[in-house]
Amino acid sequence: MTIIGLVAVVLLINGVFMGQFLTTNFANSKDQERSLQKMAYKVSADLSLHREDIHYITAVAELLDAQDAAVLSLNSRFEDSLPPASGTQVPKLQAFDLFGKDKLEQVLQGGTFPSIYYDPQSGKRFLAVAVPQREKNTETINGVIILYQAQIALDYTQAYFQNLFVIAGVIGFLLTTLFAFFLSSRITQPLLQMKKAADFITLGEYKNRVPVTSSDEIGELAVAFNHMTGRLDETIHALNHQKEHLSSVLRSMTDAVITLDADGRLLLANPQGEKLVAEWSEIGWDQAGGDEGATVPQPLQPLFEEVVKGNKDMISNIHVRNNVYSVVMAPLYSPEGLRGTVAVLRNVTEEHRLDKLRKDFVANVSHELRTPLSMLQGYSEALLDDIAATPEERRELAQVIHDESLRMGRLVKDLLDLARMEAGHIELSFREFELEPLIQRVHRKFSALCKDRGLALKLEMPAEPITLYLADEDRLEQVLTNLLDNAVRHTPSGSWIGIGVSQAGGRKNEIVQIEIQDGGQGIPREDLPYIFERFYKADKARTRGPSGGTGLGLAIVKNIVDAHQGTISAESELGEGTTFTIKLPNKHV
CATH class of the missing domain: 3.30.565.10 (Histidine kinase-like ATPase, C-terminal domain)
Structure with a gap:
């Protein structure tokens, strides 16, 4: 509204000056034209009566010259019939400079025409009027009287208007300049400060604030911007805290964590996961083409396809060379659908080996004990059933029972020693x-x-x-x-x-x-x-x-x-x- 008001005031001032100029210029021109026309008729009538009186003609010329005017008397052939006047200040103009031949012919028919002519030699503008000249005491037109006068009043008015217009332009320029500085301090400068603060925010400087210098809309915008920046700073700080907390948890995990997108490309992995992927990438898998760094690691490929296809969690064990990994893979969702999968891998090679050793240990101990126990049972039953008839046979059976019992004793002793050693309790x-x-x-x-x-x-x-x-x-x-x-x-x-x-x-x-x-x-x-x-x-x-x-x-x-x-x-x-x-x-x- 301020800009519109300023422009309206400037236009109003220019309009007032222009109106005054046009009004004055139009009135002066019309008055001079009517006055000159009356004077032309008067001169035409007098010349028709005193054409032969040289003194009268000279007096008229001097009178007109005193008013910066001059007269031309043309016959029907448009030839000047007056003798030249001497000592006049008004330049002698030619009839055809002021009017065209067609206009002069119309004047011979009884018409009247005004005209404005600029003389390049004197640098003046002349207002001319052409009226018919009649014969003495008759209505017969036998020539044309042209009366022309310098437009001194019009030139003055034009110069005055130019001066006023320059003054109005200077005033308008000064007002515009002052208002520009006002805009810079009241509107543009706060906006530039907000832009600078926004640039700092894009660089991560969320603590930057905009100074509030007014209570208008710009000030309210600055307050809202500062409030937004504060909330953004708090949100970013909370997100960074959560991110650091999550990163610390992932880094501290002994398990490998690998995140894949829906196409199988690696998105995120903790240090253990990166190490595991790097180790697997060095293995020459038997697969056709593909960028190892941009596809699912080969051992996880079947499980990844099952999770993506079934949209459910999967648990499995995978064998890579001499290592065994327990894998838990789950899908990741977003509002658009399946975004990818996350896999947690734990190296259970030692647990797998210990479990195998446990099973083998149970099987072996069972086998080792079964044989002597069977022999002890069999030979003891033989003694109880009196199968051995002679003392020598009974002694032989007892010796076998004794040897097998010693064998069982050695086995138990070795098992106890080995158990203590593997438990770290060896003395x-x-x-x-x-x-x-x-x-x-x-x-x-x-x-x-x-x-x-x-x-x-x-x-x-x-x-x-x-x-x-x-x-x-x-x-x-x-x-x-x-x-x-x-x-x-x-x-x-x-x-x-x-x-x-x-x-x-x-x-x-x-x-x-x-x-x-x-x-x-x-x-x-x-x-x-x-x-x-x-x-x-x-x-x-x-x-x-x-x-x-x-x-x-x-x-x-x-x-x-x-x-x-x-x-x-x-x-x-x-x-x-x-x-x-x-x-x-x-x-x-």
């Missing part, structure tokens, strides 16, 4: 001792047994004595006993068994190496990774030799060696024998 007594007496003691223990079996027992010791600074002598003796017992049971008569001791680890000899070799039947290469598992022998054949091995010896050996921070490995070829190598760290404390 070790670390101390410093010489290794050679231990080796010699074990060698003597098996020398008689090997001689009875027809085996040669070899021993190789270094020239310098070896001292173990931190080891359990009794447990190491148990390790060597179990290994030599296995070697004796699996080596045929006429072959050999060897014990070798050496040091390695550079100049400081920080590793003690013990090797148990035999020339027995050997172990298949594909079975070597599993020989240290419980009841390994039971997995391959449900029979035991005459010595009644429990199948737990190598598992106990590995647990004892691991408790010493050492390693044990086996090398074997079928028909060529087996070598067990024990490496124990031996740093001086």
